[in-house]
Amino acid sequence: TFSVDASLCSGRYVPTAGDEFYFFNLTEEIDMPGECFVDRKNMKIYYYPADDSTQSVVVPVSKNRIITADSVRNIRIENIDFTYVRKSVFSVLSSENVIFDGCRFMHFTASNTLSGNSNAVKNCYFYDGGQGGIAVYGGDTKKFTGGKNVIENNIFNSMDCLKQSYSPAVRLGGYNQIVRKNEIYNSYHQVMTMSGNDHIIEYNDIHDTTRWTGDMGAIYWLSGPSSIGHEIRYNYFHDNGSSYFGGWSQCIFWDDCEIGPHIYGNVFARSNSAAENDENPGRRYTVKANGGSFAVVENNVFADCPTPAQFQNNEKYKDGNGSRQQQICFWLRMYGKSKYSNSAWWEDINKSGYFSDKWKEHYRGTIWEDYVNMCSREFYEENLASLDPEKDENTLVEIAKKHAPKNANKFYGNVVYNKYSSSLAGGSNGAEENTYIPKSADEFEDYENDNFALKASVLSKIPEFQNPDMGKMGPDNKEKILGSNTPAAANAKISGILMCGERVVSEYDYLSQIPESMSLIKWYVSDNPDSGFEFSGLYGKEFYIPDGFEGKYIKFSVQPKSELGISGDEAFSKPMIVSKTYGVSVKNMTKSEGICSFELENKGTVEISVMVISEGSGGFRLKRITLPPLGSENVTINVDSKLYVFKSDNLAPIIAGL
Numbered sequence: 001t002f003s004v005d006a007s008l009c010s011g012r013y014v015p016t017a018g019d020e021f022y023f024f025n026l027t028e029e030i031d032m033p034g035e036c037f038v039d040r041k042n043m044k045i046y047y048y049p050a051d052d053s054t055q056s057v058v059v060p061v062s063k064n065r066i067i068t069a070d071s072v073r074n075i076r077i078e079n080i081d082f083t084y085v086r087k088s089v090f091s092v093l094s095s096e097n098v099i100f101d102g103c104r105f106m107h108f109t110a111s112n113t114l115s116g117n118s119n120a121v122k123n124c125y126f127y128d129g130g131q132g133g134i135a136v137y138g139g140d141t142k143k144f145t146g147g148k149n150v151i152e153n154n155i156f157n158s159m160d161c162l163k164q165s166y167s168p169a170v171r172l173g174g175y176n177q178i179v180r181k182n183e184i185y186n187s188y189h190q191v192m193t194m195s196g197n198d199h200i201i202e203y204n205d206i207h208d209t210t211r212w213t214g215d216m217g218a219i220y221w222l223s224g225p226s227s228i229g230h231e232i233r234y235n236y237f238h239d240n241g242s243s244y245f246g247g248w249s250q251c252i253f254w255d256d257c258e259i260g261p262h263i264y265g266n267v268f269a270r271s272n273s274a275a276e277n278d279e280n281p282g283r284r285y286t287v288k289a290n291g292g293s294f295a296v297v298e299n300n301v302f303a304d305c306p307t308p309a310q311f312q313n314n315e316k317y318k319d320g321n322g323s324r325q326q327q328i329c330f331w332l333r334m335y336g337k338s339k340y341s342n343s344a345w346w347e348d349i350n351k352s353g354y355f356s357d358k359w360k361e362h363y364r365g366t367i368w369e370d371y372v373n374m375c376s377r378e379f380y381e382e383n384l385a386s387l388d389p390e391k392d393e394n395t396l397v398e399i400a401k402k403h404a405p406k407n408a409n410k411f412y413g414n415v416v417y418n419k420y421s422s423s424l425a426g427g428s429n430g431a432e433e434n435t436y437i438p439k440s441a442d443e444f445e446d447y448e449n450d451n452f453a454l455k456a457s458v459l460s461k462i463p464e465f466q467n468p469d470m471g472k473m474g475p476d477n478k479e480k481i482l483g484s485n486t487p488a489a490a491n492a493k494i495s496g497i498l499m500c501g502e503r504v505v506s507e508y509d510y511l512s513q514i515p516e517s518m519s520l521i522k523w524y525v526s527d528n529p530d531s532g533f534e535f536s537g538l539y540g541k542e543f544y545i546p547d548g549f550e551g552k553y554i555k556f557s558v559q560p561k562s563e564l565g566i567s568g569d570e571a572f573s574k575p576m577i578v579s580k581t582y583g584v585s586v587k588n589m590t591k592s593e594g595i596c597s598f599e600l601e602n603k604g605t606v607e608i609s610v611m612v613i614s615e616g617s618g619g620f621r622l623k624r625i626t627l628p629p630l631g632s633e634n635v636t637i638n639v640d641s642k643l644y645v646f647k648s649d650n651l652a653p654i655i656a657g658l
Contacts, residue, residue, distance in 0.1 A: 032539040034518050050518050050541060058107075060084040065091055069098070078102050088112045092119065100124055104483075106564070109162060111135055111171065117146040124154045125481050127565040130162035132171065139175030141197045141226070142353040144362050147175035153475045155482070156184045156191070157565050164188040165213065172199045179204060183474050188212040194230065195223035204235045205474030210249035211242045217253025217288065225334055225345045226352035228294075228368050230261040236473040238450070241272035241284065250288045257314055257330040260295020260409055262367050263287060267452050267468050271305040285310045291330050293408035293429065294371045299466050301415045301452045303444075308416050311409040311430030316340045317397060327429060328397055331404035332389070334375055337396050339389035349375065374405070407431045413464060415454065417441070436462050487512035487560040489519070489571040494556065495629075497603070498579050500547045506556045508571065514562040521558045529553045529575045549578045584608055584627065586645060596639040602627035614639035 023029050027037045027046060036047040047057075066082055067090035069075070075095075079102040082089045088110040092098050095116040104125045105112070111132030114121065117139065126133045133156050139147025151170060160167035169184050172194035183205045184191045191209045192201070201219065209218040218240050219232065237251040251271050254260060272284035284306040287297055291314030302308040314329035316338070332338040336346030353359045354372060363372045387396055409430035417438045424432050441447035443458045453467045479485050488511040496504030510516045523543045524533040533555065536543075543556070553575040560568040589598035602608050612623040614637050625633055637643070 033521075033541070058084050060086050060107075063087055065089065067092065070094055073097055075099070076101060080104075081106070083107050085109065090114075092116070095119060102481075104564075105129075111167070113137075114149060115174075116149070118148055120150040120152065121154060122150065122152045123481055125564065126154065126156045126169065127158060128161055129156075129159035129167070129169075131160070132163075132167040133159040133169040135171040135173070136177045137173040137196075138177070139196070141175045142356070143358065144175060144198070147177055150178045150180065151182060152178070152180045153481070154182045155475060155478065156182060158186040159191070160187050160189055166190065166193075168193050172196065176200070178202075181472075181475050183207075183478070185209065186211075187218075190216055190218060190220040192219045194219075194221045195227050197227065198229035199231075201230070201232045202234050203472050203474070205238075206235060206251070207238045207240060209240045212244050213242065214244055214248040216248075217250040219251065220253045220255065222255045222258060224348045225257075225259065226348050226354055228259040228371065229363065229366070232261050232263045232266065234265040234468070234473065236267045236269075236470060237271065237286075238267070238269040240270075248284070250285050252286075253288045253290075254292050254295070255290045257291035257293075257333050258289070259368070259371055260289055260292050263295065263297045264299045265466060265468060267301045267303070267470065267473070268305050268308070269301075269303045269450065269452060271302075288312065289409060289429070290314060291327070291429075293327060293330055293405045294368055295409045295430075296367045296412065297410065298412040298414065301417075301454075301468060302419065303417045303447070303452050305416075305419060307424075308414065308419060309411050309424055309428075309430070311411075311424065311428040313429045317400075327404040327406070327408070328400045331400045332396055335380055335384050337384055337387060337389050339393055346380075350377075370405075370408070411435070413462075415462075415465065417444075434462075434464075436465065482514075482564055482566060484512055484514040484562060484564060484566065486566055487514070487516070487519075487562045487568040489558045489560040489568065492556070492558055492571050492573040494554065494573050494576045497584075497608070498545070498554075498576055500545050500549050500578065502545055504543050504545060504554075506541050506543070506558060506573065508558050508560075508573075510560055512560070512562050512568075514564055514566075517561060517563040517565075519558055519561045520567070521556055523554060523556050525549065526553050526575070527551075529577070533575075545578055552578050554578060579603060584610060584645075591639070594638055595636060596643055597634065597636045599632055599634050600625060600627060600645070601632040602630060610645060612637055613644040615642040 025037055029035065030037055030046060030048050033048050033050040036045055038045055063086045065087045066085060069092045071094045073096045075098045077100050081104045083106045085108040089105050089108050089112055091113045093113065093115050096118055098119045100121045102123045106127045109130035112134045114134060115137040121134065134151065136149045136151060138149050139145065156169035159169040166189060169191045170179055174196045176198045179201045181203045185206070185208045187209045188211055191206065206218055210216050218237065221227070232252060240251050241249045249272065251268055252263060268286050271286040286302060286305040286307065287309040289295055289311045291312065297309055313327060317328040329338055329340065333341050333345050336343030355377060359372055363369050383399060389396065407430055411424055411430055411432040413434045415436045415438065424430055438458070443455060445451040445453045445455060451470055453470060459465060459467060475481060490509045490511060492506070492508040494504050495507045496502060498504060506521050521540055523536045523538045525536050526533040555573045555575040557570050557572050559570045585601050585603065587599045587601055589596065596614070600610060607629060608627045610625045610627060612625060612635060614621045621638060623637055625635065627633060
């Protein structure tokens with residue numbers, strides 16, 4: 001029995017019955033290639049390699065950051081590989097026009113930092129980060145000047161390998177940072193978060209994120225009432241989410257009464273699409289607000305997304321029926337009069353430029369214009385200043401009912417296909433208009449191959465809809481960024497003796513300029529060579545055939561992976577049947593006048609060494625024979641009394657005696 005002390009778990013999400021969990025750093029759990037155990041007491045590392053070949057082991061000893069700079073200008077760092085760093089690779093602060101171009105950052109343990117104005121990271125590859133990729137700050141959020149740091153045409157792969165939550169690939173702060181044409185993937189939790197104002201997230205390919213979490217989003221933020229103006233446009237979100245915590249993870253999620261972004265021109269595909277067979281698919285959202293207002297979600301494509309959007313009222317301040325009241329919590333929180341939170345929001349907007357003419361002019365004509373005109377100091381002094389959040393709760397709620405925004409989130413002009421519930425979840429704080437629902441996948445350019453642009457004949461029905469240009473989403477020239485093509489596997493086959501208790505080996509050709517590292521090999525079993533294969537639960541290059549597999553078919557899949565952490569398409573071997581007879585058989589044996597003759601046959605697909613031992617009047621005679629795969633050999637040997645035939649590698653008896 002293993003007991004968990006709930007007090008050690010943060011927040012309200014403590015382990016409960018049915019939750020997923022795993023044990024970390026246990027020798028007993030080393031059961032697949034790539035796993036290890038660090039014995040700190042005895043200063044040893046136990047590691048399960050991918051195969052028997054010699055592999056390099058790198059142990060970085062320096063704890064120093066490679067690049068540290070402050071208040072520098074006009075520096076370019078190009079085409080350098082930075083690997084195996086026990087800290088962040090770089091920290092560049094308060095600088096201008098510092099550019100990282102064509103570099104590779106791999107195997108580092110802490111997030112990197114870039115702050116200042118007009119800096120850039122482009123055409124770079126980030127892989128195997130321990131606690132995040134890069135934090136980008138700069139600019140003045142009161143004057144709306146500076147900033148404009150650009151993260152463009154990069155690839156971020158696996159940025160939360162050590163700390164598997166709140167370790168985003170990209171963290172934004174300050175004014176007007178730009179994240180453009182990146183590929184961001186492989187994460188357990190969020191991959192992007194932000195504070196500040198007017199960030200632009202565009203033309204990115206974001207996939208395979210939030211794979212082991214709930215109550216989270218691939219892009220997630222919780223930053224306060226002055227963080228507004230964000231645009232998330234022309235991105236491709238696909239295959240995000242997980243079944244953990246009921247699939248409660250989103251592509252975009254602004255939490256706890258945050259002010260909403262402008263989300264337009266994006267494609268969302270297969271967001272938590274496992275919900276098709278789920279008892280509660282309506283909980284699997286793609287875009288979500290918890291208590292927030294003033295978002296506009298328009299001109300997007302949602303394909304195979306269970307519930308495209310939820311604009312949820314905050315759970316505080318329920319009415320007499322237990323229903324959440326529209327934006328009461330949001331409005332009271334803005335004025336610092338919610339009993340469920342302190343006065344931090346009111347203090348925040350007073351310290352920010354919220355009440356300034358500069359802000360009102362800057363956001364005039366945008367979707368945030370109503371928001372920056374919602375609160376006033378005069379209204380606060382006349383109606384709220386003397387009221388106590390606890391003692392005067394009822395009075396405050398009645399005032400909020402008159403002034404809190406209603407249905408202030410908009411879901412306009414989107415294309416929604418193959419959903420499992422209504423476009424907006426029930427009880428939402430939002431309005432839906434002009435949703436187009438295709439009747440079939442044929443209305444898209446090439447649905448099966450993930451081209452979700454609508455055909456011209458469909459666009460004629462909805463002329464206001466702007467078709468997504470999917471060719472612009474994601475980085476250009478990925479092979480140049482990686483210095484390699486995507487690895488591939490070919491000629492996959494099983495080698496060995498196909499019998500219970502025997503070891504078989506996966507063989508395949510690895511195709512890439514970059515050396516192989518930790519390709520994923522999985523073994524499958526079925527009663528039928530053509531269908532019904534199930535994962536055996538076993539990984540690795542070798543497979544020891546369990547008892548009871550006689551007559552069953554086995555095969556393996558291999559997903560090739562390079563040292564850069566790039567995985568190729570899965571390849572499968574041909575199914576092979578597990579034999580009911582031994583891998584080496586003795587046939588046609590005859591004995592006459594002290595001479596024994598027989599045929600040895602190798603039923604396996606690998607070369608086998610066999611020892612033949614005979615006992616006669618002259619003592620023991622030994623003969624070693626090598627049988628080629630599926631080959632045979634005739635044997636003649638002197639024998640008077642006994643004959644033994646063994647497999648040479650483990651002395652397994654084939655026959656003993658005559």
